[in-house]
Amino acid sequence: MLALSTACFYPAYTEQALKDICELGIKNVEFFFNAKDECSKKYIDNINDILRFYGASVLSTHTYTGAFEHYYLFSDYDRRRHEIKDDFHRMMEATRNLGASVLSFHGQRLSSSSGPEIPPTEIEAYADGIYPILELCEQYGVDLCQENVSWCKSYSPAFISLAKKALNHPHFKFTLDIKQADRVNIDPKDYIDAAKDILANVHLSDCDPVFSCLLPGRGNFDFTGLFSYLRDSGYKGNYVIEVYRSSFNERGELIKSYEDFWAAYGDLL
Numbered sequence: 453m454l455a456l457s458t459a460c461f462y463p464a465y466t467e468q469a470l471k472d473i474c475e476l477g478i479k480n481v482e483f484f485f486n487a488k489d490e491c492s493k494k495y496i497d498n499i500n501d502i503l504r505f506y507g508a509s510v511l512s513t514h515t516y517t518g519a520f521e522h523y524y525l526f527s528d529y530d531r532r533r534h535e536i537k538d539d540f541h542r543m544m545e546a547t548r549n550l551g552a553s554v555l556s557f558h559g560q561r562l563s564s565s566s567g568p569e570i571p572p573t574e575i576e577a578y579a580d581g582i583y584p585i586l587e588l589c590e591q592y593g594v595d596l597c598q599e600n601v602s603w604c605k606s607y608s609p610a611f612i613s614l615a616k617k618a619l620n621h622p623h624f625k626f627t628l629d630i631k632q633a634d635r636v637n638i639d640p641k642d643y644i645d646a647a648k649d650i651l652a653n654v655h656l657s658d659c660d661p662v663f664s665c666l667l668p669g670r671g672n673f674d675f676t677g678l679f680s681y682l683r684d685s686g687y688k689g690n691y692v693i694e695v696y697r698s699s700f701n702e703r704g705e706l707i708k709s710y711e712d713f714w715a716a717y718g719d720l721l
Contacts, residue, residue, distance in 0.1 A: 454692075455482050456692065474505075479507060483514070509551060510551055515543055525582065554652055558604050575614045575615060578605070583619070586621045596623055596625065609645065610646065626653075629655040652689045656692060679717060
């Protein structure tokens with residue numbers, strides 16, 4: 453199933469981004485929360501009205517806390533950890549009320565001491581920060597997806613593999629992002645091997661030797677190879693086109709890319 457992320461239209465308000473996607477005739481959406489108020493019951497009720505009007509569905513969501521998750525989830529200051537748990541409570545409730553069950557997040561930033569070797573204490577600290585959020589996952593029936601991000605510890609397939617083993621939780625999952633993999637020059641297949649059965653969401657974009665985030669079809673990324681590898685790995689989760697607003701000039705380019713991509717690769721998804 454192929455979806456389009458509201459993040460493609462940022463910084464347009466998220467509800468307007470949703471309308472823009474639906475008016476393009478696209479029925480599957482990833483909903484990127486951009487503010488705390490976008491998780492309120494009143495706001496989500498309005499979003500669900502829009503979804504019903506267009507016959508669209510939300511497949512997955514993304515946290516609004518990405519910029520500060522590191523300083524809250526993994527803090528020694530308990531008040532901060534308590535506050536961000538409230539944020540995740542809010543986002544998971546909204547995710548469930550949107551009919552989705554996948555919530556992606558960024559997690560720990562890289563530090564000046566980060567290196568290729570990952571000490572056990574580093575994974576233990578990560579697990580300590582994530583466990584309280586996974587308790588909320590059980591309450592709401594939402595999977596928490598660690599996304600590979602170039603400026604986070606999750607850029608490393610080895611880190612993903614170790615985190616998976618340390619947490620060993622049915623609601624701990626992984627989101628693969630193509631552009632973030634390109635930015636650290638790591639083959640997306642390495643993340644697939646590391647995540648294996650916890651891969652639940654894939655962010656799609658194209659790239660070339662100069663640009664890491666292009667509309668699908670405008671670069672030279674080997675999508676056929678990726679989809680074949682995912683299929684052979686048993687992947688059955690979401691596929692989401694997620695590019696930046698700077699990646700296209702007008703909406704017509706976006707829908708053409710989406711339709712051409714589906715025509716070319718739909719049988720592999």
